[in-house]
Amino acid sequence: MAECAVTLVPYDPSWPARFAEEAAHLRSLLAGEVLAVHHVGSTAVPGLRAKPTIDVLLEVRSLARLDALRPTAERAGYRWLGENGIPGRRYLVAAGAPGAEDRAHVHAFVQGHREAARHVGFRDYLIAHPDRADAYGELKASLAATHGDDRAAYVHGKDAFIRETDARARRAPGGAGA
Numbered sequence: 001m002a003e004c005a006v007t008l009v010p011y012d013p014s015w016p017a018r019f020a021e022e023a024a025h026l027r028s029l030l031a032g033e034v035l036a037v038h039h040v041g042s043t044a045v046p047g048l049r050a051k052p053t054i055d056v057l058l059e060v061r062s063l064a065r066l067d068a069l070r071p072t073a074e075r076a077g078y079r080w081l082g083e084n085g086i087p088g089r090r091y092l093v094a095a096g097a098p099g100a101e102d103r104a105h106v107h108a109f110v111q112g113h114r115e116a117a118r119h120v121g122f123r124d125y126l127i128a129h130p131d132r133a134d135a136y137g138e139l140k141a142s143l144a145a146t147h148g149d150d151r152a153a154y155v156h157g158k159d160a161f162i163r164e165t166d167a168r169a170r171r172a173p174g175g176a177g178a
Contacts, residue, residue, distance in 0.1 A: 005148045005149050006051065006143075006144045006147070006148045006149075006151060006154045007051065007101065007144070007148070008049045008050060008051060008140055008141060008144050009049060009050065009051075009052050010049055011043075011045075011046060011047050011048055011049060011050070012043075012052065015039075015043040015044075015050075015052075015054060016039065016044075018043075018054050019039040019043070019044070019054050019056065022054055022056055022094070022103075022104045022106075023037040023039075023056060025076075026056065026058060026106065029069075029072060029073060029076050030058075030060070030066065030069055030072075030073070031069060031072075033060045033061050033062070033065050033066050033069065034058050034059070034060055035059045035060060035061060035111045036058070036059040036111065037056060037057070037058055037059075038056070038057040038058075038059075038116075038119070038120050038123075039054070039055070039056065039057075039123075040055045040056070040057045040107070040119045040120060040122070040123050041053075041054075041055025041105070041119075041123070042055075042136075042137075042140070043055060044123050044127075045123060045126045045127055045133050046127070047130070047133065047137075048126065048133050048136065048137050049137045049140065049141065050140075051101050052101050053096075053101045053102045053103065053104060053105055054103065054104045054105075055104070055105050055107065055119075056104055056105070056106045056107070057106075057107045057108075057109070057116055057119050057120065058106060058107070058108040058109070059108075059109060059110070059111040059112075059113075059116055060108050060109070060110060060111065061110070061111070062110065063088070063090060063108070063110055066090055066108055067090070073092055077094060077095070078092040078093065078094050078106065079092065079093040079094075079095070080092055081093060086107075086115055088109060088110065088113050088115065089107055089108065089109055089113075089115060090107075090108040090109075091105070091106065091107055091108075092105075092106040092108070093105055093106070094106070107119065118166055118169075121166065121169040121170065122162065122165055122166055122169055124169065125165055125168060125169035125172060126165070128172075129168075132165060132168070135161075136158075136161060136165070139157070139158065139161055140158065143157040143158065
């Protein structure tokens with residue numbers, strides 16, 4: 001929910017189950033277009049504080065076929081936001097309760113898209129490097145304290161850390177760029 005202030009909460013052990021429910025719902029809803037579903041973002045990293053919104057990454061067969069399912073997704077309550085700033089992505093938002101954070105943000109890419117690999121690589125790197133995850137949590141807390149009412153500033157404040165972590169993930173053994 002774009003107008004809501006940034007509110008971080010401690011890691012919630014129910015997030016993996018919430019992801020599993022959302023993933024099952026999306027697989028059912030999107031009629032065989034989904035090839036893989038990944039839990040990404042901060043809620044996918046054990047111990048990391050986060051906004052309580054589940055980030056889901058779908059790898060799909062075809063964006064054109066996914067686009068044809070837009071009415072189905074919208075009837076199920078997802079806001080369809082198109083690429084929303086990332087070429088080759090479809091971005092869907094499942095709203096939470098009124099005044100609360102969104103329930104889920106869904107990022108869909110054709111299977112093998114470099115942005116899908118980047119999101120998964122970032123998550124995996126933070127899981128494998130708890131010190132980096134802790135630093136990310138501290139940065140997010142600082143940004144939420146200083147820019148909590150300005151989501152754009154909060155997101156922008158994370159950019160350099162994310163780019164640096166993406167580069168580390170690519171250089172790591174088994175990373176996308178290794």
